[in-house]
Amino acid sequence: MRLAVCAEMVFTDLPFAERVERIHAAGFDVEIWNWTTKDLAELKKTGAVFSSMTGYVGGSLTHEQDRLLETAEQSVHVALELGCPRLNLHGTELDDRGLPVVPAYEVTGRMWLTAARTLEKLAKLGERYGVMFVLENLNAEVDHPGVPFGKAADTLALVEAVDHPQLKLMLDLYHAQIGEGNLIELLGKAFPYLGEIQVADVPGRCEPGTGEINYPAVAAALRELGYDGTVGLEAFAATDSELALRRFRAAFTNEGL
Template identity: 85%
Template sequence: MRLAVCAELMFVDLPFAERVERIDAAGFDVEIWTWMSKDIAALKKTGAVFSSMTGYVGGSLTHEQDRLLVTAEQSVHVALELGCPRLNLHGTELRLDGLPVTPAYEVTGAMWLTAARTLERLAKLGERYGVMFVLENLNTEVNHPGVPFGKAADTLALVEAVGHPHLRLMLDLYQAQIGEGNLIELIRKAFPYLGEIQVADVPTRCEPGTGEINYPMIAAALRELGYDGTVGLEAFASAGTDLALRRFRDAFTKEAI
């Protein structure tokens, strides 16, 4: 497994490019969110390996799909400049606070069909440029109420329905623990469709070892399945970034007791 760290939530007292440098120097790949506010030339100059980034700027899987596709293609060009292989998607455009720009508290059958067709177009876009789009699950109970297709079961169903190698899951285990639980069984079910895994502990969204999720057991299950992809830490540091990174590395490199 490769380990990555989200620069949006670590070393937050530093300028963004310096955060990337610190994460890279610690031996991790780097995840970023939106590219719109970033100095891409400065990020490229760091020489870091970028794991994933936001794959769209606006729009939704079920409305303003053309806007979503236009901004997805813009995002692809930035990803190619950074050498970033995965572009992250959600069911709809999110505000800075994580809430949907246009909430959808009820998802109709027509919305499911539209979402699948939009994802088919995104998968073909990814194939054209040699990148992968990954659809992330979110929780609607705590952080993202009103986001359509929030549960991992929903994102898995959509990815399965599209059935294209350039569309995979960004399986966020923090979100899934809040929304669904039964994480190891979820990983087994989703395994053929995994593009990347994101982690944080529940309930504080800090690094592994600070909450209720047994991440060493999850790491053991991933090794048993033969997972050789990326696990990304998308979490706050509970008591210092260096400690958080060490706990994250230990959770996924040491054998479970």
């Protein structure tokens, strides 16, 4: 398994490029969010390996789909510039607090069909450029109320329906624990469709070892499944960012703290 760390959530007292440098120096790949707020030239100078980035700027799977597809193609060109293989998607556009710009507290059958058709177009876009789009589950109970297709069961159903190699799951186990639980069984069901896994502990959304999730058991289950993809730490540091990175590495490798 490759390990990555989200630069948006650790070393937050540093300028962004310096965060990326610190993560890279520690031996991790780097995840970023909204590329429009970043100095791309500075990011390239860091020499970091980028694992994933936000794959759209506006629009939704069920409304303003043209806007979503337009900004997804813009994002693809940035991903190619950075050498980033995966572009992350959500059910709808989120504001700077992580809340849906257009909440959907009830998802209709028509919305499901529209979402699947939009994802088919995104998969073809990924095929054209040789990148992968990954659809992330988000919890509606704590962090993202009103987000459509938030549960891992929803994102898995959509990815299965499209059934294209350039569309996979960004399976976030923090969100799944809040929304559904039963993580190891979920990993088994989702395994054929995994593009990347993200982790944080519950409650608090901090690094493994600070909450209720048994991440060493999760890591063992992934090894048993034969998972050799990326696991990304998308978590705040409970106390110190260096310690958070060491705890994350210890949970998914045989290295101690």
